[in-house]
Amino acid sequence: MQVVVIGGGAAGFFAALAAKELNPTANVIILERSAKLLSKVRISGGGRCNVTHACFEPRLLVQNYPRGQKELLSPFHAFQPRDIIEWFKSRGVILKQEEDGRMFPVSDSSSTIIDCFLKEAKKLGVEIRTQTKLHSIKKVEKGFELDIGTDKLFFAHHIILATGSSPIGWEISKSLGHTIQVPVPSLFTFNIPSFSMSGLSGISTDRVKVKIKDSKFEQVGALLITHWGFSGPAILKLSAFAARYLSERNYDFSVVIDWLPDFTEQELRDKIEKARKEHPTKHFGNVQIVSLPKNLWKKLYEKADLASHMLMNSISKKAITKLCEVLKKEQYKVHGKTTNKDEFVTCGGVTLSEVEFKTMESKLCKNLFFCGEVLDIDGITGGFNFQNAWTTGWIAGRSAAK
Ligand SMILES: Cc1cc2nc3c(=O)[nH]c(=O)nc-3n(C[C@H](O)[C@H](O)[C@H](O)COP(=O)(O)OP(=O)(O)OC[C@H]3O[C@@H](n4cnc5c(N)ncnc54)[C@H](O)[C@@H]3O)c2cc1C
Structure with a gap:
């Protein structure tokens, strides 16, 4: 035979x-x-x-x-x-x-x-x-x-x-x-033109939720910030499960990031307000409120128009609402992909x-x-x-x- x-x-x-x-x-x-x-x-x-x-x-x-x-x-x-x-x-x-x-x-x-x-x-x-x-x-x-x-x-x-x-x-x-x-390709990273986070390239966080806007595709896992966008296990997994969907959209879509998926928006709000009551005269930048890498946390609260020198008791409810939005549902416009060098498949x-x-x-x-x-x-x-x-x-x- x-x-x-x-x-x-x-x-x-x-x-x-x-x-x-x-x-x-x-x-x-x-x-x-x-x-x-x-x-x-x-x-x-x-x-x-x-x-x-x-x-x-x-x-x-x-x-x-x-x-x-x-x-x-x-x-x-x-x-x-x-x-x-x-x-x-x-x-x-x-x-x-x-x-x-x-x-x-x-x-x-x-x-x-x-x-x-x-x-x-x-x-x-x-x-x-x-x-x-x-x-x-x-x-x-x-x-x-x-x-x-x-x-x-x-x-x-x-x-x-x-x-x-x-x-x-x-x-x-x-x-x-x-x-x-x-x-169509599977296992790739997301390119974000004029990426506001590129200065944080190399920083990773263990648990985020990444979701493709207006779709059923979402994943929870580690995320890596790169010079050109997002990578890491959560993104690679998302790219694999949504491979066809993203190809049909020519890799032009929005990704929604929940930086702290273990807390609801209300729980985060309570945490920030509690910290404000406990440390009214401390500077915002000196109070540990959430566990995110320091530079990432700074970048995120700056997006909500907060600054490290601000006193905790000067933070308005409006600012807290904005910060919670940045932490829970920030959107990034993705355009294009990059092949994952470690492993890729079709x-x-x-x-x-x-x-x-x-x-x-x-x-x-x-x-x-x-x-x-x-x-x-x-x-x-x-x-x-x-x-x-x-x-x-x-x-x-x-x-x-x-
Ligand atoms: C850079 C990279 C890193 C990877 N790392 C990992 C990893 O660490 N872990 C993991 O699980 N997966 C990894 N993968 C995925 C994994 O390599 C593939 O899933 C796996 O190799 C598929 O095996 P295969 O035998 O089906 O295909 P292949 O390994 O592609 O083998 C197909 C073979 O067929 C031959 N061939 C094609 N056409 C003909 C023909 N007409 N006549 C004769 N021969 C032909 C080709 O030359 C080739 O040698 C990686 C992939 C890449 C690209």
Whole structure:
């Protein structure tokens, strides 16, 4: 039996290993168009490779996938973060967990992951052909004929398509009967022209609520102020869940920031008034009222026309109302986005309803399997995108080799 995996990235490579491990007698071949294997794994997580996330409950895990949430539930019962941690451990690679749940190799180097995969492929006898680009596939009676740019067509009984977000992979999927959800970027930061906060670049705050004005999209989490706008986990997560919505609006929208989501406007007002009564003769700038980074707090109260030298008892009710508004519902006009250097993915790909997730086989073309980013699945940042590659790759590989 000849199982041909198209794409030597995270999903394709893991699928090939799973296939060969399950069925050592099968010919498992990876065709990779570039000279390099696993190139995204190498640059991932700033060169450290955020392999997965310490979230071991499938029901919670799926919530990190703006697209693929429903479909990944059953696959995660078959192969989840605990399984990939174990898979690496049994091959001598230990993963460590960071405070926020992200998991990396203890070496802090993606080379550890790549070396482990290459060693495993050699041990199992997976055949690898680099600089071999698939141009098209033709379904024939007993399998598939592949055009790889040589005189002779290449034959496969089973195909695993793991071409990531490359347009040719989607073209080939279409030629085999599939529909493609229009690709748009996910995981990006927000650009704010003439950004009033650029002087605070580098300051972050742990818990804010960010909402896209006049939409259902909102997230709570850490926010980072940059020279050109907002970034940080809350923004990246918002960009992922609203990826399509924002693309349709050409990245022209308003974001509403609630700097203190744990307090209502009334609670904040009470806090400020209490501080005013307790410290009537102190300067406003010397009274700790809320826990926000000092420079950020100063910037925010200055927006409400307050100044640090003002005496607490001179602060009017009107000024307090304005300050509460700035703290709870300040709006910024966003125009454009910036790619997140640490991790980015594409939303869109092969339509999920056309794939059987128990096997990752196409419902439209027998013996064709999919895994990884070629599908209309993407996760938020934190190791979830690789987990999708491992899980769908493992299932596709084993199903194809059975
Ligand atoms: C900078 C960056 C950092 C990232 N960091 C992380 C991280 O730390 N953690 C995380 O979870 N996710 C991370 N991601 C996302 C993650 O890399 C992807 O989700 C993941 O690589 C998808 O795996 P894949 O195998 O589906 O696709 P890919 O890794 O893109 O692999 C597809 C492969 O198919 C090959 N190919 C395409 N077309 C053909 C063809 N016609 N013939 C032959 N070969 C072909 C390509 O050359 C490529 O090697 C990061 C992404 C980027 C861009």
